[in-house]
Amino acid sequence: MPDVDADPAWTVRVGTPVPLRERIAETICTLAAGGVGTRGSVEEKRSGSTPLVLADGVYEDASGGLLPGPSWTGVVIDPPPAADERLLDLRTGVLARTERGGDGPPLRTLRFASITRPGVVAMRAEAGAARLRAGPALLSPAAAPSSTGNLCGLRWARVTAKSGGGIGAVAGQRIGRDHTLRIVERVAGYVADPVRQPRLGPAARATRSAIAAGFETLLREQQAAWQARWDSVGIDLPADPDTQLAVRYSLFQLWSNVNRRGEAAVGARGLSGAGYGGHVFWDADVFVLPAMVTIDPRAALAMLRYRLRRLPAALARATAEGRAGARFPWESAATGADVTPSSGPLGGSTVPILTGTQEEHITADVAWAAERFLSWTRGSAARQELAPLLVETARYWSSRCRADSSGRAHVDTVIGPDEYHEAVDDNAYTNVMARWNLRAGAAAAERLSTDRAGRTGTDVAAWRELADRIVDGYDRQTGRYEQFAGYFGLEPLLIADVTTPPVAADLLLGRDRIAHSQVIKQPDVLMLHHLVPGEVEPGSLVPNLDFYLPRTAHGSSLSPAVTATLLARAGRPDDALAMLDIALRLDLEDTTGMTAGGLHLANLAGIWQAVLTGFAGVSVAGGVLSVDPRLPGAWPALVLRFRCRGRRIALSIAGERVRLRTDGPIRVALPGRRPRRVDEEVST
């Protein structure tokens, strides 16, 4: 069995979990690539285990969850190991498992999802010959219609969704002996299609090619490809090894869970579990995408293509509601229709869920994601391709705003990112994002030589004029934005008066009490300082942070990482590090109690964002990469590698010294320096 380097700086260890935590271990050890994810379940049947293979964008039906695909990791081990250890090697992208204790040769397995051969997965298992049997190379999930068969020495299986789509796999395995050991080597190729039955031919060809290459070659390819990834993107933070490992884990799972081919429907839990049905929320646009654009811009573009291909559905919804332009759904799956549940249980009663009808900021969030991608990358082709996301969303806001008698524009009856307060008017986040969207849409429309969306009546001057009239709740005396009209008049409850955050305050206090108080779920006004700092008043971060942070329950898993970013930007890096720590533990220590349902992908992305844009202070505006570090006392030095504007950037920060290397020309502004073109290296 090939050895795995158990370097603690690069490996996540999971010992034999108690049965209650088996599903958490499976989530954490997820391997994914090429749009196919496999939970890190043990190979034999184990109590509490929920093996699962998922494919990007392949749902059971129009509003259901992700379709479970054929499983490729099952073998028969009798007796099963009493104790074992799983080692997820981030550096090479393999999951190794070793039996602990017991008599005779231990069970050892090693598996990976190939990043060089999309859809191909490989596993090797070895144990005493009397204990190990290969069994079928593919197993169909019990929960979905499926068919299996043999074809020229290979096993195939296909699972069919009600929508007509499906997941197919073709697998081959070789069973060998080495003295007292039985060795099983298995390779499978996966194909998936959201709308029709996938053809198995490509999977069979990929599998045959992989078998011909051999397990050792596949493994070497995998190791080399992951090394190349880490050479271009990563973190070195030796003074804080726990944070370093957790950030590397975040990068690993982001790379793995976001498909870079075609379009990427990045659900809230990625491909690591069935939670949240694989549905796509603003998590994808505002949290995952800005991370991916610095990790793998092609994957970020695939995410935007998911939105772009659902623009017709967004246009249709706006039309149906008597609006212009495009209104994107709060929660979407395959079709782009809104699949937000209309009600849900809460403490023994069924309550209406209004996010689907009122959390309209998602429309501006989608536009923001497109603009973020464009500012961090280069290339006019993408600018042309993505322009409709900016233009049609702006057109939506132009029809959504209401003018009062004084001419000021309002957005009524919405829910902001703080979901504790519903049906509010003039939510600052929604209004300012709408304002930003109108301006960005106007600029995008102007950049097009003609209105390429084929629509008439794009009055960019009117959009800009409307943007100037949108109220934002800013109070010059206090420097604060009012979160929504009437917020300052609510019960001035601080979260410290209730309990220690993070806490799901709505569960603890009840929806009514929360709705009448100033306690908020997550940054709302402060999301503006995070996303569109150019749209808020200069110097308003600190007064709003000071006001809203004591009122924030952090009851959303999105909250800690964003707050860490904001605290770092406010010059409070030690407080930021304490907040980042909450985010780092969220999945690795299952502090949500729900990691069994999958990784919180937006939190993982937020972690990387906090390090890159928060602590290191990396930003891009006007084609200039700026660096403005705020490192906590525990970090004497930080090295980050990332992608920016078509370049591979290596940034070293040590105390006051900043050094930046690039593999090609890029405009850079270091602390206290004017922007300048850098061809190779610059330092302070």
Added chain:
Amino acid sequence: MSTVLAATAPGGPGLAVTDVAEWMSGVLNASVLQVGASGRPDQAPDPDRVLAELDEPRSALAVIPATALDQLAWPVVRRARKPVVIVPGALVEHGHWQLKRALIPLDGTAESADAVTETVGLLSDAGVELLVLHVFDAATVPRFWDHPGHADRVWQHEFLARFCDRPGVRMQWRSGTPGEHVLDVAAAEHSDLIALGWSQRLDAGHARTVRRTVELSPVPVLLLPTRTGQ
């Protein structure tokens, strides 16, 4: 065959105790053994007698009346090594009881789950409809609850998978203190039985839920000792 002890005298005020014992014997595939007071067939037995019978290997469970809590019920359940059903006074005097639905309050610890696992299995196998209740308080409320429609489903699925992994089991949660919700949910769900794991400690600061439930419940309460308690 194992036995279910019915701690009341035949023909006395404990008809419902016998009813409950008969139902539980059906669940356990056991026979009913009446345990009366020595020499006083019209009175409930003393705690030591019940405990001695319960310690017999053949005894699986005892059913006792709540009519004299301090004299019988608390002394028995505090020391019992096996499950005990306490039948409320109202039911003892007037009730006719049948077991169709059971409420299983769980505090989200392995101890309380272990305590009820075997009984939950037997109840489930006997066709009893099971509802698990968990009550969040300031110490146990989840830190994160992203989306009401989805978080509830994921959280409940995982809670049941960890603590009550039986097919068909439903779940509800409430916020507050367990004592204030167990009886309300039992009433709202028309539960015929409340099954509680407990540490058998009645000293100050302990067993508030058990005390309140036993004292006020209109339906029988099944107390299952945790290993910690034993």
